[in-house]
Amino acid sequence: MKYRRVVVSRHGGPEVLQVIEEDIPEPKAGEVRVKVLAAGVSAYDLMFRRSGRLPGTPRVPFTPGEDVVGIVEELGAGVTAFQPGQMVAGGTFSLGVGGGYAEYVSMAAGEWVPVPSELDPVRAVCLVVNYVTAHVMLHRAAQVREGDRILVHGAAGGVGSALLDLGRQVGLEMFGTASKHNHHLVSAFGATPIDYRADDFVACVRQLTGDGVDAVFDPIGGARQLWRSYRALRRGGRLVWFGVAATRSHGLRIIPSTLLMRALLKILPDGRKVPSTPNAGKHVSETLAELIAQLASGKIDPVVAARIPLAEAARAHELLERGGVAGKIVLTAND
Numbered sequence: 656m657k658y659r660r661v662v663v664s665r666h667g668g669p670e671v672l673q674v675i676e677e678d679i680p681e682p683k684a685g686e687v688r689v690k691v692l693a694a695g696v697s698a699y700d701l702m703f704r705r706s707g708r709l710p711g712t713p714r715v716p717f718t719p720g721e722d723v724v725g726i727v728e729e730l731g732a733g734v735t736a737f738q739p740g741q742m743v744a745g746g747t748f749s750l751g752v753g754g755g756y757a758e759y760v761s762m763a764a765g766e767w768v769p770v771p772s773e774l775d776p777v778r779a780v781c782l783v784v785n786y787v788t789a790h791v792m793l794h795r796a797a798q799v800r801e802g803d804r805i806l807v808h809g810a811a812g813g814v815g816s817a818l819l820d821l822g823r824q825v826g827l828e829m830f831g832t833a834s835k836h837n838h839h840l841v842s843a844f845g846a847t848p849i850d851y852r853a854d855d856f857v858a859c860v861r862q863l864t865g866d867g868v869d870a871v872f873d874p875i876g877g878a879r880q881l882w883r884s885y886r887a888l889r890r891g892g893r894l895v896w897f898g899v900a901a902t903r904s905h906g907l908r909i910i911p912s913t914l915l916m917r918a919l920l921k922i923l924p925d926g927r928k929v930p931s932t933p934n935a936g937k938h939v940s941e942t943l944a945e946l947i948a949q950l951a952s953g954k955i956d957p958v959v960a961a962r963i964p965l966a967e968a969a970r971a972h973e974l975l976e977r978g979g980v981a982g983k984i985v986l987t988a989n990d
């Protein structure tokens with residue numbers, strides 16, 4: 656039997672994404688083959704597609720996609736923990752090359768987490784990377800406590816909106832930078848929006864809080880951006896840097912200066928801290944089950960920006976690349 660998957664055939668614009676057909680691989684011993692219903696699109700997929708120079712980029716041709724939800728179809732030898740027909744979610748980090756933009760994905764049984772059948776797979780897939788990352792940054796890196804004040808950059812984005820959703824649960828006072836047209840989403844999570852394009856976010860935070868915030872979550876990067884995020888902290892505050900979304904506008908050249916700035920900020924003896932960035936991929940299985948339970952009980956509310964058929968992955972990349980998207984773009988398969 657044949658199945659379809661999307662491949663990055665060479666580095667370049669969204670047009671390099673191609674749909675290919677090949678035989679469905681049999682799951683190996685210990686693996687579970689899943690019929691994919693929803694696959695997340697992330698900023699990393701775009702970075703890996705554009706250029707091979709980013710550390711960790713798989714060799715072309717490769718299938719992007721770090722997060723999937725689907726139905727268990729076939730069990731490899733020795734797998735007893737799952738039943739065919741059961742819904743599951745998983746991150747493809749163990750495969751090393753993405754792999755989510757496909758009609759079928761096979762991975763070791765331990766990489767899959769059960770999802771209650773009544774949940775919407777498109778909303779559930781938002782948890783695998785975005786919410787796990789947000790959870791890890793809030794609780795492991797920044798170690799926030801009830802009543803803390805936080806500033807979230809890219810607050811309307813996939814990870815940013817997840818930070819606000821989880822931060823609301825902990826009872827944090829929240830501020831979020833976003834483009835003006837996304838401010839309604841930031842406000843809907845109970846945060847105060849800041850228009851980073853028109854206003855100086857450091858001045859806004861000082862004006863709104865007096866002495867600054869307890870934690871800043873910065874997935875934007877760039878030396879100037881990190882320095883300004885640091886200045887928005889009050890004494891004892893933590894700057895959690897976890898991404899380089901600014902490469903979209905400034906290219907990969909911002910990465911070395913970002914790393915240098917972070918190293919400098921780490922050694923400044925002024926009572927503010929820059930914790931090391933945890934590897935969110937290592938915490939998926941332990942954190943995902945807890946987040947799925949929260950989705951099932953209505954405690955969290957992932958924002959889906961668009962549902963786009965798998966074969967139109969190039970359109971999904973164009974949409975994310977253009978910017979202004981609120982929430983997560985999800986590819987749907989096997990509809």
Ligand SMILES: NC(=O)c1ccc[n+]([C@@H]2O[C@H](COP(=O)([O-])OP(=O)(O)OC[C@H]3O[C@@H](n4cnc5c(N)ncnc54)[C@H](OP(=O)(O)O)[C@@H]3O)[C@@H](O)[C@H]2O)c1
Nearest residue numbers: 698788809811812813814833834874897898899900935979
């Ligand atoms: N370390 C990890 O484990 C990990 C995991 C996942 C993601 N990440 C990182 O997180 C970043 C964001 O991922 P995502 O999937 O949430 O991306 P996304 O959905 O594309 O969101 C990115 C957001 O950044 C905003 N933005 C762009 N430039 C900005 C600036 N100068 N100041 C403030 N906001 C700005 C955009 O906001 P507007 O549209 O409102 O302008 C957009 O909402 C990625 O670049 C990736 O590097 C890291």
